Amino acid sequence: MSQPKPQLGGSEFLEDVLRKVKEAVEITGYDSSYYEVLRYPKVQLTVSIPVRMRDGSIRTFIGYRVQHSNARGPYKGGIRYYPTTDLDEVTALAMLMTYKCAVVDLPYGGAKGGVACNPKELTRDELERLTRRYTYMIYDIIGPYKDIPAPDVYTDAQVMAWIMDTYSQLAGRQTPEVVTGKPVALGGSEGREEATGLGTAIGLREAAKALNMGIKGLRVAVEGFGNVGSYAAMYLHEWGAKVVAVSDSKGGVYNPEGLNVPKLIEHKKRTGTVLGFEGAKEITDEELLHLDVDALVPAAVEGTINARTVHDVKAKIVSEGANGPVTSDADRVLSEKGVFVVPDILANAGGVTVSYFEWVQNLKREKWTKEEVLAKMEAKLVKAFHDVLNTSRKYAVSSRMGAMCLAVERVCEAIKLLNIWP
């Protein structure tokens, strides 16, 4: 499961995304009419979802599907189930998907979906009924060549299986390619579980290379030890980096000599927390952020590196496994300190990249091995990293703005070629 609500409220979050896009359009020299196209999503659908609850009563939930741009290909983006999800938040996230897919050069546009609900309070049957009714309500605008949903906050492979089945029943044919992030038994891809964390680790490794630091012996602290953080830590450990600290929502552990990551993963599986790991000192999450390390991997929730916590950050590289872990004001401070940030739309794009491979495998009715999938993903991410680096050098901007400029260039180029019809 993923993170709670962005620290910014829906509309503030949307304004922040739009500000960055506008700046990138200006920097890349496209005229303001491109921003006029990009500032609005193409489609915003709001639906009501009546669900029969366990006590026989009916409760109506509100759901959204927002499609921002399909200039580069069918819309692609996750669906989140979260109590405070609203239209502005889903819109901002749909926009970010457009740019994330463009940075990694996937043939997709950007979309996002959401249902305002608290899945923790719903039974499995209620969740299934909600999911199937929501799918029915958005059926007309999704599809393998139109818009391909995926999991996001508090939705998982099971939810994707229900969406696929509902869509297939309505379409009258099995359509695994309508969603990604499915269980492997139903056409999900090998490697999806590792993909995002591996991508974050690759981003960090490439940044270290670019700074002539190398990965061997690099001292790294990883905030968040869930799906993304634990796989990032595992690969970094395998490549010879020294993962000296990790944390989860209960606190962190630190060993200046380096933690044994495979054993720590076992420990977390067994006890549900990283705390109590043999030979490690317990620290707070904030202490972790301020350790004297070469690199930080924030892979927990958004906004943990903020105006309050940023000043004591000593790392030279930050690879953003989480979405939006650095607030805008903290970002300016990191930039002044000369910290190399691998921005989220690049550093956590491994997940959507393997989702793309899942879609391709489904369309071709093929099954690739985990090794094949992860090798293809690595090639894409390494190329994207260097494309971002070159773009930030070309425009003399931060790597975060470089990633946005690269994405905006790719999207604007597509819009230019398509032209506005009629």
Ligand code: NAD
């Ligand atoms: P997860 O739920 O598996 O793990 C989150 C981890 O963060 C947990 O270990 C949790 O205990 C920890 N955590 C929560 N609050 C914390 C805090 N304040 N301090 C320290 N640790 C804290 O989620 P995930 O799938 O690993 O996602 C993590 C982030 O990566 C989210 O921002 C998510 O949106 C982003 N992301 C995930 C994927 C993916 O494929 N899983 C893809 C793109 C982006």
